[in-house]
Amino acid sequence: MLYIIGLGLGNEKDITLRGLEAVQKCDHVYMEAYTSLLSFGLSTGGLSTLEKLYGKPIIIADREMVEEKADDILLPALTSDVAFLVVGDPFGATTHTDLVVRAKTLGIDVEVVHNASVMNAVGVCGLQLYRYGETVSIPFFTDTWRPDSFYERIKKNRDLGLHTLCLLDIKVKEPSLESLSRGKKNYEPPRYMTINTAIEQLLEIEQNRGESAYDEDTSCVGFARLGSADQMIVAGTMRQLLAVDFGTPLHCLVIVGDTHPLEDEMLDLYKLERDSLDKKDNRSA
């Protein structure tokens, strides 16, 4: 049996009881490294906290391992219980459908343990989840590559009055261009896009395209470390949020569409004008 277990967003205690029971009975425990390195502070002792909680050693599976050596993870699941741990929900922002399809093809039973993901936890700001349009991903611009295909999707959402969740780029274990040209993989240091960078890029694209999808006065909500004890949620215009220091990653951004009065009331709780404590208190709604 392959258990794909969502760990939620904050820390080791965001696993569900069912998830914990499943991982505790597994013979092999893998954890996807793509976002977990950060979310659970694995680089700063978080891994041993998890291992203690589970009573098991954890093998960190980076993207390369999941994509290129999936069978090493999957084949033992034919004869024993294997856990694959995922930050958020197994089918949230970072999806693991490929692993499921591969497992099923090999005849392996798969059980999914759901959890919160950024896709539903953004609901905490008060904007109704059913009023979101298509989600967009904003990649880091480079000197020569400044993609803007998400601009049209934001515009379509806004034309319909819908909110837009923008997932911001994460670069973890990316081979450097230099190393690729030498045929040997060296890795760039990890980079996580800030809300500030995302807004700068968005405004640059608006300036180039000029189709008035949004502007500096467009209402947004910035989320940093969503679901963690030190999460930060600030509502304001793009201009206002540009000046906010959201601190350490992960960040994401919502571009606000047409709002209902109850949505406005909730957003007011996160507005910049209020006492700054309101914006920072522990997981407060």
Add this chain to the structure above:
Amino acid sequence: MLYIIGLGLGNEKDITLRGLEAVQKCDHVYMEAYTSLLSFGLSTGGLSTLEKLYGKPIIIADREMVEEKADDILLPALTSDVAFLVVGDPFGATTHTDLVVRAKTLGIDVEVVHNASVMNAVGVCGLQLYRYGETVSIPFFTDTWRPDSFYERIKKNRDLGLHTLCLLDIKVKEPSLESLSRGKKNYEPPRYMTINTAIEQLLEIEQNRGESAYDEDTSCVGFARLGSADQMIVAGTMRQLLAVDFGTPLHCLVIVGDTHPLEDEMLDLYKLERDSLDKKDNRSA
């Protein structure tokens, strides 16, 4: 402190460790009855299972209590710890923003414990969550009231190639028309819309409107008891799903938009043509 705690979708073990710790330290524990009566089998002994797990008595708060007597729930949170338990995520399909706004107005600290909700757990069928458009709610038709405003929203999603999550009507503790006219509240028995009824209504609207938003051959995914041990997920055309008995509630429906090959591969795992065991096995992906 007011803790608003998501319980997840399946059973008592879908609470997170953090949620469990919070509820165990609360002096008063309320649980919203709107969907929980069903999801956690509260009518069949589920309540005592939860009370045993939490070591606390639970007060069931129906919609009337939450909407009309919210202060009874909230005021004790000024001086003690109060838990408000919610099926799914506190800001998932059934939202509790009004309770948060009211609590904040009264000067009460609010802490949210996230969990999976139908809004992200539908990801299990393999359709990418970021490719969903606006979510629609399908209300029960009556003889005289056959609303169809969601038709346009489905059409817009489909024009954009996006998937549409349809939440299906729940009628719990609705005063009967007869009793309202007598000025005394009697309640209708609870009703939960099936996938079959939803599709019948959808096809009736398409026939009336004739704008080709979808038809009998449109690809859909039906979900029953999502996240539970006996969840059922079937992919097929509207016509095919009309003939499927999805069993007990809750049901929801996804109308499939344009798909990516990896989405197709996952959907194939849930197609009707396959061994029926595949569609029914425990929470399998």
